[in-house]
Amino acid sequence: MRARxxxxxxxxxxxxxxxxxxxxxDDAAGQTDPSSGSSASAASSSGGGSxxxxxxxxxxxESSAPASNxxxxxxxxxxxTGSDAKGGxxxxxxxxxxxxxxxxxxxxxxxxxxxLTNTSGADCVISGFVGVDxxxxxxTISATRKGDPGDPYTLKSGKEIDSNVSYPLNKTxxxxxxxxxxxxxxxxxxxxxxxxxxxxSSLPAGDSGNGDQVLxxxxxxxxxxx
Numbered sequence: 001m002r003a004r005x006x007x008x009x010x011x012x013x014x015x016x017x018x019x020x021x022x023x024x025x026d027d028a029a030g031q032t033d034p035s036s037g038s039s040a041s042a043a044s045s046s047g048g049g050s051x052x053x054x055x056x057x058x059x060x061x062e063s064s065a066p067a068s069n070x071x072x073x074x075x076x077x078x079x080x081t082g083s084d085a086k087g088g089x090x091x092x093x094x095x096x097x098x099x100x101x102x103x104x105x106x107x108x109x110x111x112x113x114x115x116l117t118n119t120s121g122a123d124c125v126i127s128g129f130v131g132v133d134x135x136x137x138x139x140t141i142s143a144t145r146k147g148d149p150g151d152p153y154t155l156k157s158g159k160e161i162d163s164n165v166s167y168p169l170n171k172t173x174x175x176x177x178x179x180x181x182x183x184x185x186x187x188x189x190x191x192x193x194x195x196x197x198x199x200x201s202s203l204p205a206g207d208s209g210n211g212d213q214v215l216x217x218x219x220x221x222x223x224x225x226x
Contacts, residue, residue, distance in 0.1 A: 094120030131185030176202035
């Protein structure tokens with residue numbers, strides 16, 4: 001009889017412990033972990049995304065890529081024209097001036113290119129016509145301007161721009177007028193440089209009746225080197 005009472009008491013104790021454990025589990029399930037709520041709030045305030053870019057004041061997405069600086073260079077990277085032309089005036093001292101024979105067999109007239117290379121170390125603005133004078137055994141012959149002077153042009157440091165010079169060929173069979181040198185004055189400058197004449201050695205003597213003369217085109221008329 002005593003053994004049965006002990007058995008009933010043990011069963012009652014076990015049942016009481018089981019009910020207590022179930023109640024503790026239910027209480028834990030009804031509670032919220034404070035740390036999980038803080039994490040969710042932090043994620044919400046930071047945007048909640050994995051993008052590296054920030055947001056602007058209007059809530060829109062900012063690009064994380066750097067802004068483009070645009071372009072003179074390039075390109076044109078070599079320079080702007082018209083209202084885009086920037087820099088000081090190109091000067092004689094800031095230019096390397098050379099001349100090259102560009103005559104091709106079969107051409108009606110002779111031609112040379114006067115090249116102006118910016119050696120100043122900074123961009124400069126150039127426009128109009130170079131002054132071209134041929135030194136001859138009969139005196140100085142000044143080239144006549146031909147064409148539209150065009151818009152101001154930004155000549156980048158180290159870059160070149162050319163002008164075309166045409167002249168009548170001596171086809172008379174005589175000695176003609178011998179050319180001994182070339183004097184070049186950059187646009188809007190008074191300082192000149194004297195170069196060796198690179199073209200044919202002489203001009204026809206007198207007026208051929210065809211309106212032949214020495215002509216110079218505007219800056220860029222012989223192409224440009226970039």
